[in-house]
Amino acid sequence: MEDTDLQWIQCKACREMLYRKEVERNLQVCPKCNYHFRISTAERLSLVLDEGSFVESDTNLEPLDPLRFKDKMKYEERVLESQQKTRAKEALVSGQGTICGQRVMIGAMNFEFMGGSMGSVVGEKIARLAERAMAEGCGVIIFCSSGGARMQEGILSLMQMAKTSAAIGRLKGNGLPYISVLTDPTTGGVSASFAMLGDVILAEPKAIIGFAGQRVIEQTIKQKLPEGFQRSEYLLEHGMIDLIVERKEMKKVIGKLLSLLKKQKKREIET
Secondary structure (H helix, E strand, O other): OOOHHHHEEEOOOOOOEEEHHHHHHOOOEOOOOOOEOOOOHHHHHHHHOOOOOOEEOOOOOOOOOOOOOEOOOEHHHHHHHHHHHHOOOOOEEEEEEEEOOEEEEEEEEOOOOHHHOEOHHHHHHHHHHHHHHHHHOOEEEEEEEEOOEOHHHOHHHHHHHHHHHHHHHHHHHOOOOEEEEEEEEEOHHHHOOHHHOOOEEEEOOOOEEOOOOHHHHHHHHOOOOOOOOOEHHHHHHOOOOOEEOOHHHHHHHHHHHHHHHHHHHHHHHHO
């Protein structure tokens, strides 16, 4: 018999107690208020890719510790802890697959791996996604979920902002589409680089999107921020993103956008 405590979960938005299996059947979305719970990279990819089409790449890439960084724990110990917890080697899973029959290079970030932070491996994986897309003549999709740059790698992590932005720039220069999908949360150096560079920027409902946290901003400017500040609905209203898409509609919307963007890019190149 199942443990009663495991059968119920509380929604982080509306605070309602929910039957876990009902939430799972609803694609990890609250049936009361439509809050989208965080999901694993495996769940994320299975929701948008055609069944059996995903082939993971760069599975051998692991972070190094060039700074020999240590706070309460050594960096290498934190990495190992996250690897054991998530059964992944880094905060980004990348590879290729098809969406509605269209070939794509795709990446999905995992917030459970050191807060989805971007270090040198995440930056390298994104750069390689763009390079492979240019070689194959297809688009790139990245599902973002991150607290920002990985402080344990210092300036090396900050350099990934320029590296990923340059890679996306080359992709666009070759007339290939890039769709960025912002999930809860997308912040820091990730939001300040490749996350906001999409030809189309999508977001899940009620996702936190921004650079610095709300508390830090309020303490800095000594003002109270508007209700819902940094939520995807607020950003859509103020022109920072293009569309809010519910999880159940994500595959269909991305498939349609890929088709439209490819046609548009082709016309731009021809003219």
